[in-house]
Amino acid sequence: MTDSLLGIALPDRLLWFVALLVAVFFVSSLSLVATVAALRIRNVRRSRRWQRLETRWEPVIIGVLVGERPEAELHALVERRDQRYFVDFLLRYSTRLKGGERETVVRLAQRYLPAIARQLERRSGERRARAVRTLGELDVETYTPQIVAALRDPSPLVAITAGRALAQQRSPKLVRSLVDSLESFELWDTRFLSSLLADLGPEAMPALRAVLEDQERPARTRALAANTLERLNDLNAADIAVAVLEAGAATSTIPSEQHVDLMVAALRLVRKVGRGEHVGTVRRMLAASNAAVRGCAVDALASVGGGDDVPLIRKAIDDESNWVVMHAVRGLKALGRVDFLQDLAASNHPRADAAREVLAGTAS
Amino acid sequence: MIEFGWAVVGVFNVLILIYFFSLNSVYLITTAISSRFLVRYVKRLRTVDVEQLIASGATPPITLIAPAYNEEASCVDSTRSLLTLQYPNYEVLVVNDGSPDRTLQLMLDAFDMIPAVRLPSATLETAKIRQVYRSKQYPNLWLLDKENGGKADAINAGLDYCRTPLFCVIDADSLLERDALIRVSRPFLEDARTVAVGGIIRIVNGSTVRHGVVERVRLPRNLLARFQVLEYLRAFLSGRVAWSELNAGLIISGAFGLFRRSVVVDAGGYATETVGEDMEIVVRIHRHCRENRIPYRIGFVPDPVAWTECPETIRGMSRQRDRWQRGLIETLMRHRRMLLNPRYGNVGLIAYPYFFFLEMLGPVIEVGGYFAFAMTLLAGRASLPYVVAFLALALLFGMALSAAAVALEELSFRGYPRNSDLARLIWLAVAENVGYRQMNSFWRMQGVISAARRVKYWGQAPRRGFRTGQASG
Numbered sequence: 001m002t003d004s005l006l007g008i009a010l011p012d013r014l015l016w017f018v019a020l021l022v023a024v025f026f027v028s029s030l031s032l033v034a035t036v037a038a039l040r041i042r043n044v045r046r047s048r049r050w051q052r053l054e055t056r057w058e059p060v061i062i063g064v065l066v067g068e069r070p071e072a073e074l075h076a077l078v079e080r081r082d083q084r085y086f087v088d089f090l091l092r093y094s095t096r097l098k099g100g101e102r103e104t105v106v107r108l109a110q111r112y113l114p115a116i117a118r119q120l121e122r123r124s125g126e127r128r129a130r131a132v133r134t135l136g137e138l139d140v141e142t143y144t145p146q147i148v149a150a151l152r153d154p155s156p157l158v159a160i161t162a163g164r165a166l167a168q169q170r171s172p173k174l175v176r177s178l179v180d181s182l183e184s185f186e187l188w189d190t191r192f193l194s195s196l197l198a199d200l201g202p203e204a205m206p207a208l209r210a211v212l213e214d215q216e217r218p219a220r221t222r223a224l225a226a227n228t229l230e231r232l233n234d235l236n237a238a239d240i241a242v243a244v245l246e247a248g249a250a251t252s253t254i255p256s257e258q259h260v261d262l263m264v265a266a267l268r269l270v271r272k273v274g275r276g277e278h279v280g281t282v283r284r285m286l287a288a289s290n291a292a293v294r295g296c297a298v299d300a301l302a303s304v305g306g307g308d309d310v311p312l313i314r315k316a317i318d319d320e321s322n323w324v325v326m327h328a329v330r331g332l333k334a335l336g337r338v339d340f341l342q343d344l345a346a347s348n349h350p351r352a353d354a355a356r357e358v359l360a361g362t363a364s
Numbered sequence: 365m366i367e368f369g370w371a372v373v374g375v376f377n378v379l380i381l382i383y384f385f386s387l388n389s390v391y392l393i394t395t396a397i398s399s400r401f402l403v404r405y406v407k408r409l410r411t412v413d414v415e416q417l418i419a420s421g422a423t424p425p426i427t428l429i430a431p432a433y434n435e436e437a438s439c440v441d442s443t444r445s446l447l448t449l450q451y452p453n454y455e456v457l458v459v460n461d462g463s464p465d466r467t468l469q470l471m472l473d474a475f476d477m478i479p480a481v482r483l484p485s486a487t488l489e490t491a492k493i494r495q496v497y498r499s500k501q502y503p504n505l506w507l508l509d510k511e512n513g514g515k516a517d518a519i520n521a522g523l524d525y526c527r528t529p530l531f532c533v534i535d536a537d538s539l540l541e542r543d544a545l546i547r548v549s550r551p552f553l554e555d556a557r558t559v560a561v562g563g564i565i566r567i568v569n570g571s572t573v574r575h576g577v578v579e580r581v582r583l584p585r586n587l588l589a590r591f592q593v594l595e596y597l598r599a600f601l602s603g604r605v606a607w608s609e610l611n612a613g614l615i616i617s618g619a620f621g622l623f624r625r626s627v628v629v630d631a632g633g634y635a636t637e638t639v640g641e642d643m644e645i646v647v648r649i650h651r652h653c654r655e656n657r658i659p660y661r662i663g664f665v666p667d668p669v670a671w672t673e674c675p676e677t678i679r680g681m682s683r684q685r686d687r688w689q690r691g692l693i694e695t696l697m698r699h700r701r702m703l704l705n706p707r708y709g710n711v712g713l714i715a716y717p718y719f720f721f722l723e724m725l726g727p728v729i730e731v732g733g734y735f736a737f738a739m740t741l742l743a744g745r746a747s748l749p750y751v752v753a754f755l756a757l758a759l760l761f762g763m764a765l766s767a768a769a770v771a772l773e774e775l776s777f778r779g780y781p782r783n784s785d786l787a788r789l790i791w792l793a794v795a796e797n798v799g800y801r802q803m804n805s806f807w808r809m810q811g812v813i814s815a816a817r818r819v820k821y822w823g824q825a826p827r828r829g830f831r832t833g834q835a836s837g
Contacts, residue, residue: 018753025760032767033790039774040786095413126407133411156554161411192553195422322485356481 053082057089064108065101071108083112087134094137109138120146125155132158136165144174151181159184160196167196172203179207182221190220190261194227205234212266213240215247219258226265230272238273241266242281249284260290267296274304286312291321298324302331310337317344317351325351329358370745373736380733381754387722388761394606395768401609402601402666402776409667412550423549424530425453426622429522431515432471432536433461438673439536440474445576446534447502451545455504458536459522462491462512475499477507482525486625488633490521515618516634516641523633526625533642535619539568539576539671547668548622551661558661559624559649562608562616563668564600566779567593569676578671583785586676591800594792598769601666601776608664612715614650614695616662618642620670627652627660638698640691647699650711666776682807689727689811690819696724727808734802759797766793 056077063069078086087109094105119131132150135143150162163185166174178200185193197204211217211225222244229237244266248259267285270278282304285297298316301309313335316328329351332341338359345355428446432439439458446456460468471477480498491513499505510521519533530552534540548563570584584590607613616623618641628634628645631652635644646662653660675681696703696719703720705712740746770789773779780786 015747015749015753018750018757022753022756022760025757025764029760029764029767032764032771036767036771036774036786036790039771040783043774043778095416124404124407126404126411129411130407157408157411160554187555187557189422189424189553189556191424192422322483326483326485351483353481354483357483360481 050085053085054089057086061089061093061105061108065097065104071104074108075111078112083115087112087116087138091134091137106138110142113139113143117143117146120150125153125158128153128155129157129161132161132165136161136168140165140169148174148177151177151184156185156187160188164196167199170199170201170203175200175204175207179204179211182211182224183218186218186220190224190227190265193224194231197224197228198231202232202234205229205232205236208232209234209237209240212237212244219256219262223258223262223265226262226269230265230269233273234269235273237269238275238278241269242274242278245270245281245285249281249288260292263288263290263293264296267293267300271296271300271303274300276304276306279305279309283309283312286316291319291323294319294321295324295327298327298331302327302334310335314340317349317354322354325354326358329354333358370743373740376732376736377740380729380736383722383726383729383733384758387726388765390718390722391602391765395602395765395772397606397609398602399768399772399775401605402772405666406776421452422553423452423546424552425528426451426455426545426549427522427526427528427531427625428454428456428534428545429519429526429531430456430458430534430536431461431518431522432458432463432467433512433515433518434463434465434467435536436463436465436467436470437537439467440470441573441576442536442539443471443475443505445539447505448542448576449540449545450542451549453528454545455506455528456502457506457508457522457525459508459510459518461510461515461518468507468509471507472497475505475507476501477505480506482506484524485527486524486629486633488520488524488629490517490524493521496525514636516636516638519641520633520636523625523629529625530622531625531628532620532622533618534670535672537673538565538619539573539578540620541669541671542577544620544668544670545622548620548665551663551665552622552624555661555663557659558663559627559653560616560621560646561623561663561665562604562613562621563664563670564666565596565617565619565670565672567596567674568671569674571671573671581779581781583780583788584674584676588678588681588800589674589676590788590792591796592674592681594766594769594789594796597773597789598766600664601772602765602769604664605666607715608662610710610714611661611663612710613662613664614647614711614715614719615643616646616664617670619672620668623649627658635698638691638694639687640695643691644695644698647695647702647711650708651699651702654708654711678803681803682810685804685807686811686814689724689808690815692719693724693812693815696720727805727812730805731809734805759794762797762801763793766796 057074060069060074060077064071064074090105090109094102094109097105113135116131116134120128122128122131128150132147136147140147144166147162147165150158151166153159153162159181163178163181166178178197182193197208208225208229212222212229214222226237226241226244245263248263248266251259263285267282270282274282279301282297282300286294286301288294288297294316298313302313305312310332313328313331316324319325319328329341341355341359345352345359430443430446435442443456443458458471460471477497477499480496482496482498491511494509494511497507497509499507506525508521508525510518513521523531530549532545532548544563548561551558551561567584567589568578569586569589570582571578572580572582583593604613604615621642627649631645631648634641635648638644649660649662652658675684696716700720702708702712703716708716741751767790770786770793774786780789
């Protein structure tokens, strides 16, 4: 027996199959609607419960912080099933507080942290990252081994969370673990990473210098070290940066993006901490094929060079890249060559606008 | 001869069935991928401290490029809202694309703008720049006044004057949530290969806007706008999340997207000869990066929100959908060598075929299908039980997918806090299958016809502007 749908001959049993599908989708649709309702009820209940708990805990924790109430009173209010939420509650306080008050919050959290540390065994990377963040914020000293181990976690999120937790400790003992793990963060933005590493403070400088010097390490990691040393104003890193530039200039192949990043980072470091004796290397960089490298070379020259270098910087005004031109006019302004810039601005020179913009003080 | 005609109708009907099952299967798969991602993403957000990110000084500088054409109703409000964003280092660059209305004058007056000099950083060809202005009140607010060249041309002009590594394109009539920039920039911090990221677009009609900030979220009162709320939830939470997981997203909405400037400039900037410049640039970035072996990621994150006003009239909607369909066709035809080409990975083998066969040709099959369906029914050549069963299946399939999108919203961001709004969304999931979807297909079919006739009309819906202190829409 056959029947037809829109003129297509179809066997009867297909009708049963379609009917079955209809039933399946009917049940699925109803289930989804029920899910939406259940989610809403759960969310509302959860939110009300949290609100209720916070209303109960808030006055007591304030009393504990100002020393008017004993800590035991607060612990007595925390039921077993609310412990994780209580830790979250303390976490929010700890990020807002400093000094003795923060220490009190950390002490309050301690008895609940072993349960949080067990979360590091969970399969979900997000849960492990959350646990690392909590432990890092609330008791990094006790849980340092676990957090250091998390630097090698297969989840990049866990590794970076651990890195951030350790960096904020500013402990010289942790520098080596963190610097040795830099390659675990290879996907992360270097600007973000250098800001994180700079939190380690001056104790990190020798290890970072070693990374910058080490030609065996990836160019990206070395660029990261240079950026961090720049943030830390490491005067002893200038010679290494110059050596990096010399080695880079000697490379005959077309520079890769990572290689350009390393050269740019080294030039920025020289601009910040370089000395007059480095000027020869910087001048050679003005002939680089990459505009970003030339632009940073102009910046560095304006910083470490002397009056003899003004003609070179002026010449950069005719560079084909407007980026280099902007670096050049800013450099000339920094060197006090305002008269020259005024003449340029008043002229019909194709780059007169750059001078006008810098003189108007609107260049960003 | 008549029998031959019926044979053609029969073949067409087979096509419709294949289309129906393919399209819904793709939706089902993308919804499944999205739900898995969103569950993880919500947990991931708990490890992120937005305040800490802002304080870290690690956030990359961003230029917000807001092209404006005849935006006198909303340009001042939306610019004011852009100036209050929670981000440490950003510039706002409004590009007045030769608006004949009072857009320029309103901007000059409202922000005390004076002529200024700014050297371009790139040399993308654009219509003539008349003057650059800078605000005396807000040093990070700039305005480019240029001759009319279209939206893509205005963005290119903004790109020429952009000096930051990232730029964000936002419609001049959209509102960004205060932390939207920090949230949308996060993928760039987490993965240095990221070249573009889109955020979610939500519909502002019906919600309360005060001083450029959406204060109270409500469903619109207008039925067409309500349907669009559901449609946007489905498109973003079920669709774009999944395509982004596959690194095969072909669209970042023109209303809100963050891009790496150097990559867009190297790819040649926005195409001015299409009305779908937002899709075209994303497809071109895929192509540019794949062809030049540049490691890259194009992502979508569901938490940064841009609010936008949607059309509330049939005329406004038909124009918008016509334009979207034309943009889709122009882009897909322009880059058709990517279709089923393994060189382009998931984009060429999965996303492109989906958009090409199901989204681009979809309206033709759907609208043709309605006619074939009606003819077959009228001629009595169809079995009633089958017809009823298939119609029920189509309705339930569509309803299940929409309900899943609402569930994803409730699971993740709970954008509509009122229970009545949630109930309405569920009701809309049923109601949209009868009428709205069919109208949508007709509007998209109009787009197919317009594309075939090479119509270039932008088809902008009139703007009402955000109503301060009361429900908009």
